[in-house]
Amino acid sequence: xxxxxxxxxxxxxxxxxxxxxxxxxxxxxxxxxxxxxxxxxxxxx
Numbered sequence: 001x002x003x004x005x006x007x008x009x010x011x012x013x014x015x016x017x018x019x020x021x022x023x024x025x026x027x028x029x030x031x032x033x034x035x036x037x038x039x040x041x042x043x044x045x
Contacts, residue, residue, distance in 0.1 A: 004028065008043070021045050 006025045013019030023043055025031065031039075 002030065004031070 004025050005027065006023050009022045009024060010016060010019040011022045021043070023039070023045055025036075025039075028036070
């Protein structure tokens with residue numbers, strides 16, 4: 001199973017833990033649309 005680096009950010013805020021969560025996969029080559037949707041659902045994003 002391949003592994004992917006990701007960063008989870010807190011966006012649209014200046015106050016920690018009050019914004020919208022966002023996951024960024026800098027090297028997402030090979031991830032299908034369905035897989036990316038599953039990742040978003042798993043992370044509750």
